[in-house]
Amino acid sequence: MELNETQREVAEFEGGVALVLAGAGSGKTKTLVARVARLLERGVHPSNICAMTFTNKAAREMMERVNIVLDEHYYFPWFGTFHSVCVRLLRQEYAAAGLMKSFKIFDEGDAVMAVKKILRNGDFEIGKLSPRGILAKISRAKNDFLTIPEFASGLPYYQRDLAEIWREYEKNLEEAGAVDFDDLLVKSVEMLTKNPEVLARLREQFQHILVDEYQDTNTVQYKLVKLLYGVEDGKRSLCVVGDDWQSIYSWRGADFRNILRFEQDYKNARVIKLQKNYRSTQEILDAADRIIKSSAQRSNKIMHATRGVGEKVIIKDLLDDREEARFVVNHLMRPYKNSAVLYRTNAQSLPFEQALSAAGIAYKIYGGQRFFDRKEIKDIIGFVRLLFDGFDEFALHRVINIPSRGMGDASIRKLDVFARANFDNYVDAFLGAFMSDLSKRAVAELTKLGSALQPIREMLANEAAPAEILRKIVVASEYYDFLDDGTDPEGSRRANLEAFINDAESYASMDDFLASTMLASSSDEDDPSDDFVILSSIHAAKGLEFETVFVVGMEEGLLPMRRADATEDDLEEEIRLAYVAMTRAKDNLYLLWARRRQMYGKIKQNDRSYFLDLVEGKEKEELGYEPCDFGW
Numbered sequence: 082m083e084l085n086e087t088q089r090e091v092a093e094f095e096g097g098v099a100l101v102l103a104g105a106g107s108g109k110t111k112t113l114v115a116r117v118a119r120l121l122e123r124g125v126h127p128s129n130i131c132a133m134t135f136t137n138k139a140a141r142e143m144m145e146r147v148n149i150v151l152d153e154h155y156y157f158p159w160f161g162t163f164h165s166v167c168v169r170l171l172r173q174e175y176a177a178a179g180l181m182k183s184f185k186i187f188d189e190g191d192a193v194m195a196v197k198k199i200l201r202n203g204d205f206e207i208g209k210l211s212p213r214g215i216l217a218k219i220s221r222a223k224n225d226f227l228t229i230p231e232f233a234s235g236l237p238y239y240q241r242d243l244a245e246i247w248r249e250y251e252k253n254l255e256e257a258g259a260v261d262f263d264d265l266l267v268k269s270v271e272m273l274t275k276n277p278e279v280l281a282r283l284r285e286q287f288q289h290i291l292v293d294e295y296q297d298t299n300t301v302q303y304k305l306v307k308l309l310y311g312v313e314d315g316k317r318s319l320c321v322v323g324d325d326w327q328s329i330y331s332w333r334g335a336d337f338r339n340i341l342r343f344e345q346d347y348k349n350a351r352v353i354k355l356q357k358n359y360r361s362t363q364e365i366l367d368a369a370d371r372i373i374k375s376s377a378q379r380s381n382k383i384m385h386a387t388r389g390v391g392e393k394v395i396i397k398d399l400l401d402d403r404e405e406a407r408f409v410v411n412h413l414m415r416p417y418k419n420s421a422v423l424y425r426t427n428a429q430s431l432p433f434e435q436a437l438s439a440a441g442i443a444y445k446i447y448g449g450q451r452f453f454d455r456k457e458i459k460d461i462i463g464f465v466r467l468l469f470d471g472f473d474e475f476a477l478h479r480v481i482n483i484p485s486r487g488m489g490d491a492s493i494r495k496l497d498v499f500a501r502a503n504f505d506n507y508v509d510a511f512l513g514a515f516m517s518d519l520s521k522r523a524v525a526e527l528t529k530l531g532s533a534l535q536p537i538r539e540m541l542a543n544e545a546a547p548a549e550i551l552r553k554i555v556v557a558s559e560y561y562d563f564l565d566d567g568t569d570p571e572g573s574r575r576a577n578l579e580a581f582i583n584d585a586e587s588y589a590s591m592d593d594f595l596a597s598t599m600l601a602s603s604s605d606e607d608d609p610s611d612d613f614v615i616l617s618s619i620h621a622a623k624g625l626e627f628e629t630v631f632v633v634g635m636e637e638g639l640l641p642m643r644r645a646d647a648t649e650d651d652l653e654e655e656i657r658l659a660y661v662a663m664t665r666a667k668d669n670l671y672l673l674w675a676r677r678r679q680m681y682g683k684i685k686q687n688d689r690s691y692f693l694d695l696v697e698g699k700e701k702e703e704l705g706y707e708p709c710d711f712g713w
Contacts, residue, residue: 082111082114082115082118082150084111084112084115085108085357087353087354087355087356087357088108088111088112088115088355089115090353091112091113091115091116091320091322091353091355092112092115092116092118092119093119094318094320094351095123095318096314096315096316096317096318097313097315097318097319097349097350097351098310098313098318098319098320098347098349098350098351099318099319099320099321099350099351099352099353100295100321100340100343100344100347100350100351100352100353101320101321101322101323101353101354101355102323102324102325102340102352102353102354102355102380102382103322103323103324103355104324104326104354104355104356104358104382104384105324105326105327105358105360105361105369105384105660105661105664106358106359106360106361106626106664107355107356107357107358107359107384108355108357108359109293109322109355110139110142110143110146111146112322112355113132113143113291113293113322114143114146114147114150115150116291116320117130117132117143117147117291118147118150118151120289121147121151121153121155122151125288125289127155127156127157127158128158128159128286129286129287129288129289130157130159130160130287130288130289130290130291131159131160131166131287131289131290131291131309132157132159132160132161132290132291132292132293133161133162133163133166133290133291133292133293133302133306134160134161134162134163134293134294135162135163135293135294135297136162137161137162137165139293139294140160140161140162140165143160143293144157144160159287163266163302163305164262164265164266167265167266167268167269167305168186168265170269170272170283171184171260171265171268171269171272174272174276174279177272177275177276177279178268178269178271178272179268179272180258180260180268181258183258184258184259184260185257185258185259185260186259186260186261186262186265187254187257187259187260187261187262188262189213189216191259191261192216192250192261193212193213193216195250195253195254195257196212196215196216196246196250197212198253199246199249199250199253200212200246203242203245203246203249205242205243205245205246206239206240206241206242207239207240207242207243207246208237208239208240209562210240210243215243215246218240218243219232219243219246219247219250219263220262220263221334222247223263223264223266223267223301224263224266224299224300224301224334225299225300225301225334226267226270226300226301226304229244229247229248229251230244232244232247263301266301266302266305267301269305270301270304270305270308273305273308273309274308280308280309280311283309284309284310284311284317287309287310287317288316288317288318289317289318289320290306290309290310290317290318290319290320291320291321291322292306292319292320292321292322292323293322293323294322294323295321295322295323295339295340295343296323296324296325296327296328296335296337296339296340297323297328297330297335297337298335298336298339298340299333299334299335299336300334300336303336303339306319306321307346313347313349319347321340321343323340325337325340325341325378325379325380325657326373326376326379326380326382326657326660327623327657327660327661327664328340328654328657329619329620329623329654329657329658329661330620331650331654337378337657338378340380341378341379341380354382356382356383356384356385357384357385357387358384358385358386358387359387359388360388360626360664360667361386361388361391361664361666361667362386362388362389362390362391362392362667362668363385363386363388363389363390363391364390364391364392364393364394364670365386365391365394365663365664365666365667365670366384366385366386366664368394368663368670368672368696369659369660369663369664370383370384371695371696371698372656372659372660372663372692372695372696373656373657373660375656375695375700376653376656376657377649377653378653388667391668392668392669394663394670394671394672394696395669395670395671395672396672396673396693396696396697397671397672397673397674398673398674398675398676398689399673399674399675399676400675400676400677401675401676401677401678401679402429402432402634402675402677402678402679403432403436404675405432405633405634405673405674405675406432406433406435406436406437407436408673409422409433409436409631409633409671409673410436410437410440410442412631412671413442413614413629414629415612416612417442417443417444417612417613417614418611418612418613418614418615419627419628419629420614420615420627420628420629420630420631421447421614421615421616421617421622421625421627421629421630421631421665422614422615422616422617422630422631422633423617423618423619423622423630423631423632423633423662423665424616424617424618424619424632424633424634425618425619425634425639425640425642425658426573426576426618426634426639426642427449427452427455427573427576427577427618428573428576428577428579428580429580429633429634429639430446430449430451430452430616431452431580431581431584433616433633434451434452434616435584437614442613442614443612443613443614444613444614444615444616445613445614445615445616446616446617447615447616447617447621447622447625448617448618448620448621448622449617449618449621452577452580452581453598455574455577456574457560457564457574457577457578458577458578458581459479460479460480460483460560461551461554461555461558461560461578461581462595462598463475463476463479463480464476464480464534464554464558465550465551465554465591465595466595467480467507467508467534468508468534468537468538468541468554469541469591469595471505471506471507472497472500472501472506472507473507474497477493477496477497477507478493480558481493481496483558483560483563484559484562484563486522486523486526486527486530487520487522487523487526488523488526492519492520492523495517495518495519496510496514496517496519496523496527499514499516499517499519503516506538508531508534508535508538509531510527510531511527511528511530511531511534512528512531512532512535514527514528514531515528530557530558533557533558534554534557536553537550537553537554537557540553541591544590544591546585546586547585547586547588547590547591547593547594548582548583548585548586548588550591551581551582551585552582555578555582560578561575583679586679615627619632619658619661619662620658622661622662622665623661625665626665626666626667627665627666627667628666628667628668628669629666629668629669629670629671630662630663630665630666630669630670630671631671631673632659632662632663632670632671632672632673633673633674634673634674634675634678635659635672635673635674635689635690635692635693636674636675636678636687636688636689636690637687637688637689637690637691638687639678639687639690640655640658640659640662640690640692641655641656641658641659641690641691641692642655656692659690659692672692672693672696674687674689674690674693675687
């Protein structure tokens with residue numbers, strides 16, 4: 082395998098600790114494969130190598146490529162994600178971990194069911210959190226390796242009972258002889274901490290430890306790596322690979338400081354920088370470099386393109402988001418699969434989906450759903466159909482428990498029979514539910530819903546504007562309250578709804594709007610073409626590469642995203658997001674912004690992102706932003 086000088090250094094070092102700072106496009110996977118291959122060539126047994134990654138795909142690719150390079154078929158029992166390695170650890174050392182030999186692992190459905198049972202059996206102060214929202218809070222606390230008392234001390238008064246719910250949840254797990262997904266990590270760390278003889282045995286077994294994407298480790302993963310490696314003895318090795326410049330997952334617990342403090346944790350660590358970029362041209366790297374260099378919290382690297390200078394990065398301002406979408410369509414070249422449109426929020430995909438469909442260009446949403454297939458959009462369309470068509474049973478089933486009204490399948494069937502026998506539509510049946518034999522709770526809930534929806538039926542009859550009707554539906558259905566469950570930390574589902582309502586502004590009638598949405602949601606579903614444009618959020622696109630990349634929505638408040646409670650750490654991550662987006666491009670990079678964008682029912686006048694000023698060579702200190710804007 083042909084390696085450059087620094088890649089070879091990573092592959093060949095024997096004992097000790099190495100931090101490999103692998104810049105974008107620097108051949109990180111190839112280097113890791115080469116290291117494993119060299120270890121095997123030196124006689125290291127596969128069971129003595131522990132390699133932890135963040136995806137099964139990454140672990141599988143590494144194993145497959147090692148076998149191809151060596152033309153052998155090795156079995157690597159300790160290659161996998163952090164969670165799969167910990168499952169194996171706990172199965173092997175179940176007694177030391179205080180678990181049953183056949184312990185179960187709760188999936189999301191099991192965990193939600195357990196929390197629902199706890200809520201039914203108690204009167205808890207939890208604010209507006211749903212069971213999934215509660216589990217998200219508990220999960221974050223476990224990943225931060227917090228105890229229940231530590232968790233309780235940081236709770237606001239209106240969520241004061243979450244700690245007690247967590248205690249009850251742990252009792253449920255114990256009674257079921259189960260652990261949840263986060264416990265796989267937590268209990269592994271606890272087991273290793275409390276059982277030095279087990280830890281010593283595992284350290285003896287794991288002669289060589291590799292960790293991929295180290296910048297994305299959370300607190301408990303960081304502790305696991307430190308425990309398994311222990312004290313440097315010159316014989317065993319620890320090799321962590323990552324790039325703090327590409328750490329963009331703080332919202333799910335990742336702490337990029339783990340990689341920045343690595344040299345403090347391991348005093349004798351060698352630092353190897355992979356600074357040759359085999360993906361992008363120098364023009365693209367220089368533009369991305371000007372942005373990342375504005376970060377105050379980063380390692381120092383200088384990336385060099387091996388592919389030459391390349392084309393200039395194009396910065397373009399457009400009149401509005403629709404013109405932005407048309408610009409992309411007009412500048413696409415075949416094959417389309419070599420191009421990607423990257424955006425900060427999923428709600429931005431709608432105008433691009435519409436423009437591409439109108440132009441007959443196939444597209445796919447990478448790592449997500451097409452706009453009109455997203456749950457929140459289908460839910461509101463369900464309410465429209467319920468109002469628009471007197472008896473749409475599918476719509477009834479979709480929306481009747483949003484939010485929950487305690488209506489099971491039997492109750493819904495009973496409601497349907499009652500409505501068709503006595504009324505012309507479901508909404509009138511809701512208002513007349515007191516005449517049915519449904520439960521008292523169901524009657525009360527249906528009457529409340531009918532009262533909220535009846536005025537909207539009148540708006541439909543009077544041919545009110547579609548956007549106005551949609552806004553009324555969102556309010557009447559209490560849908561925003563339904564979304565405020567702690568599982569939508571970036572507000573993406575709310576933003577999708579706003580984009581949906583904004584799109585309705587351009588339609589004169591609800592008939593036209595419904596027809597348009599139905600066609601859009603079904604178009605190209607069975608398109609056999611393998612030549613399509615990729616639409617993706619920046620988060621989902623990490624690790625991908627394309628010949629041409631359009632980074633869209635480069636406006637203040639969008640990229641960088643800016644909230645009233647934003648901290649300096651939040652802005653630092655926005656800088657890294659922009660860097661990741663730009664370094665997906667191999668040959669052509671377009672940075673686009675729209676002077677006007679329809680948001681939250683209003684036309685918003687935008688300022689272009691200060692990131693564009695950085696690309697053009699201005700220093701952060703020259704730009705004149707006030708501390709209250711960004712926390713600088």
